[in-house]
Amino acid sequence: MVKSHTNYQLSDELxxxxxxxxxAFVDPYLKKGLVSAECVTALSISxxxxxxxxVYPYPCMTQYRDTVMAITNRLAVLDAIDEVECEIDFQPRVYSALPSIAPIPNVxxxxxxxxxKxxxxxxxxxxxxxxxxxAEGAEVGILDADIYGPSxxxxxxxxxxxxxxxxxKHMTAALAHGISAQSIGFMLSGDEAAVWRGPMAAGALAQLLNETQWPELDYLIIDMPPGTGDIQLTLSQKVPVSGAVIVTTPQDIALADAKKGITMFGKVNIPVLGIIENMSFHLCPECGHKEHPFGTHGGSQIAQKYNVPLLGSLPLHINIRESMDNGTPSVVSEPESEVSGIYREIARKLGAELALQQVTSTVKISISDDE
Ligand SMILES: Nc1ncnc2c1ncn2[C@@H]1O[C@H](COP(=O)(O)OP(=O)(O)OP(=O)(O)O)[C@@H](O)[C@H]1O
Structure with missing residues (x-):
């Protein structure tokens, strides 16, 4: 079946x-064939x-080369094709889990x-x-909403x-390592924000978000304040969030708090896209021995219990801390490292989870239309 968003100019025979x-080429993140995933937008031959x-709904630029090679090899078996010219693009849609909240311009x-915790x-x-x-091809901004410790x-x-x-009326955002950034830390000195009560802090953050002149962004990442109290709840209700990610360590106490986070987002109808387990294991730099200082499998157990994906696990690694302290995070300072590879894999999974959420919500709408 030829869909409206496609431009297929091949004979039926081909x-x-x-x-x-x-x-038959199943996308590893969307878990669908490229046609069912609606990625194939144009076909022609001369x-x-x-x-x-x-056109992918999630960013995966570091995979383009392998994808093109694999597809070309498979298509080359057809007699009618001698060469394949493949163009790949990434185009996310505008999407919020909370459509009643006004979208943020350009985001x-x-x-x-x-x-x-x-x-x-x-x-x-x-x-x-x-x-x-x-790094995977998206335009990205980050808002530091960690008001009590803007880092x-x-x-x-x-x-x-x-x-x-x-x-x-509007404030400019900073630009660093190719991403835009805004933080309360750019405006307040020392501990000024630390004395704000919940509603004041949430109000200030919503203002910071809406009054920043964001450039065209595919994704705006909000680094939320830690915890699951009033500020987090209010903020979640004021911002047109598409989905949330919960970061935890495999420790019992951190996991108990992560569960509260899942419950909080559930209350405000924001889908939890997945869990990231940080400081999951420690690799001894001397002998390569793998240790689990904060326990094992905690993240995967809560992911299973609440039916949300475990997006990935990061090691406790001195380079992660040192590169952050130097203002050049691992993904830019050591792009070829194993750690950067894990972050990029998580980024692709996260983008795909967001795309899949939109498919689920579109299906719901079309069912109600038919009634
Ligand atoms: N995987 C890791 N390996 C080594 N050090 C890490 C790792 N993740 C974070 N750190 C270090 O742990 C410290 C706390 O990290 P970070 O500030 O990101 O935590 P946070 O959860 O945002 O804290 P808060 O919520 O209190 O602001 C930092 O010094 C950071 O460099």
């Missing part, structure tokens, strides 16, 4: 085997040279990164994840940035 081959356009999707590495994960999404200015190496207001 179209059918080409689509069969593309459908002089036995097939032109194929793929397609908002991802809240939360933790039930402080110190589990939420900000470290949020920053590396934002940079990993960028993103230091983590991105821009502690002295001060927003400007060219129009007297």
């Amino acid at each position: 179209l059918s085997p080409v689509l069969d081959i593309l459908e 002089d036995k040279r097939l032109q194929l356009s793929l 397609k999707q908002v991802i809240a990164i939360a933790s039930g 402080g110190g589990v590495g939420k900000s470290t994960t949020a920053v590396n994840l934002a940079l990993a999404l960028k 993103i200015p230091l983590m991105l190496g821009i502690p002295n940035f001060r927003p400007q207001s060219p129009d007297g």
